[in-house]
Amino acid sequence: MPLKEGEWVIFTDNRVTFLERLVPGARLHTHWGYIEHDKVIGCEPGTRVETSTGKKLYVFYPTLSDFIMNMKRKSGIIYPKDASIILLWADIFPGAQVLVGGVGSGALLLTVLRQVGPAGRVVGYDVRQDMLDCAEENVKAYFGYVPPFLELRLGDIYETAVEPGFDRVLLDVSEPWRALETSYQALIPGGIISCYLPSITQVHTFVTALQESNLFALEETIEVILRGWYIEGRAVRPEHRMVGHTGFLVFARRLGR
Numbered sequence: 001m002p003l004k005e006g007e008w009v010i011f012t013d014n015r016v017t018f019l020e021r022l023v024p025g026a027r028l029h030t031h032w033g034y035i036e037h038d039k040v041i042g043c044e045p046g047t048r049v050e051t052s053t054g055k056k057l058y059v060f061y062p063t064l065s066d067f068i069m070n071m072k073r074k075s076g077i078i079y080p081k082d083a084s085i086i087l088l089w090a091d092i093f094p095g096a097q098v099l100v101g102g103v104g105s106g107a108l109l110l111t112v113l114r115q116v117g118p119a120g121r122v123v124g125y126d127v128r129q130d131m132l133d134c135a136e137e138n139v140k141a142y143f144g145y146v147p148p149f150l151e152l153r154l155g156d157i158y159e160t161a162v163e164p165g166f167d168r169v170l171l172d173v174s175e176p177w178r179a180l181e182t183s184y185q186a187l188i189p190g191g192i193i194s195c196y197l198p199s200i201t202q203v204h205t206f207v208t209a210l211q212e213s214n215l216f217a218l219e220e221t222i223e224v225i226l227r228g229w230y231i232e233g234r235a236v237r238p239e240h241r242m243v244g245h246t247g248f249l250v251f252a253r254r255l256g257r
Contacts (some may be wrong), residue, residue: 002005002042003059008141009064011035011049011057019070020064021167030055064114067142068107074134077107078172078196079246081226087115089222089251090168090194095119097165099186101157101179102126106135108196110142112170113150123151125160159194162186171195174202184215196247216252217218223248 003009003022006209011018020028027034027200033052040049045060062070065080066143080085086108094114103109103124113122126132132152140146153160156173158238159176169183177193183193193216197203203221210216224246228239 002044003047003061005041008062008067009040009045009059010062010070011059012257013055013057013115017066017070018057019066024219053155054158064110064142068110071105071107071138071141072108072134073105073138074131076103078104078221079107079243080111081224081243082246082249083108083111083223085224085249086194086196087111089220089249090151090170090192092116092168096167097121098168098170099162099166099183100170100172101176101182103135104131104172106138108170108172109135109150110139113139113143113147116149118149119149121149121151123153123162123166125153125155125157126155129154136201157182164188167191176202180209180213180215182252184213184254187254189254191254193252193254195250197250198247200248203250206250210250210252215255217255218254219250221248221250 005022005024006019018028022037024038026037030051032055035049035051040059043059048056049059050056092115094111094117098112100109100117100122103126109124116122132154136146138150157173160182162182164186165188166186167188169187171179171185185194193207197206207219209222210219226243230237230239
């Protein structure tokens with residue numbers, strides 16, 4: 001399908017990526033010169049184009065990971081390497097009812113929305129309206145609209161009384177141990193709680209609170225390390241730069257009463 005006006009595309013050489021929405025008369029400006037959008041509109045995905053200085057770049061539709069890594073942000077994000085693990089470890093399925101505490105710029109929100117689909121429901125809380133606005137803007141930019149199965153609410157997940165019936169609770173807040181009661185009340189028996197934390201001291205406090213609460217079981221803490229490899233001709237080695245620590249992921253299951 002030819003690339004159309006108004007669509008998101010990426011220009012990439014597999015090392016540097018530029019995310020652009022195609023606009024007639026616009027240009028992509030890079031340190032290698034510029035590319036006219038008009039020369040790209042109507043091309044097939046995978047076309048190779050040249051900048052004004054002769055640098056060759058490929059044009060493709062962006063993956064969700066491409067979009068997240070290049071979208072507008074007002075905060076740190078949960079990176080795709082962690083979000084992808086959350087989808088599987090928290091067993092987020094099409095049609096799931098998911099509560100998100102701390103939406104931030106919306107990286108995890110986008111991942112979850114695409115996974116649960118129209119049959120699901122996602123409710124996101126944040127204490128900052130500017131974060132909710134940023135997340136909503138990114139959701140609208142990616143999907144082209146705000147899905148009707150998304151609800152964004154201004155509120156404190158530590159103190160908010162949330163309705164029950166959620167299959168999953170995903171937390172990205174600094175003191176998740178303060179949200180254990182809220183999470184327990186929100187989750188169905190056997191539901192899964194997932195938490196993203198940047199420091200091991202936070203993890204220790206959270207896991208200890210999980211264990212002492214007698215509300216959750218099967219606690220698991222993991223860290224995702226991503227290392228690429230350089231392969232060209234006879235040169236085969238790990239990349240000199242890798243995505244190391246970004247955060248720890250903690251998972252647990254809600255117990256019945």
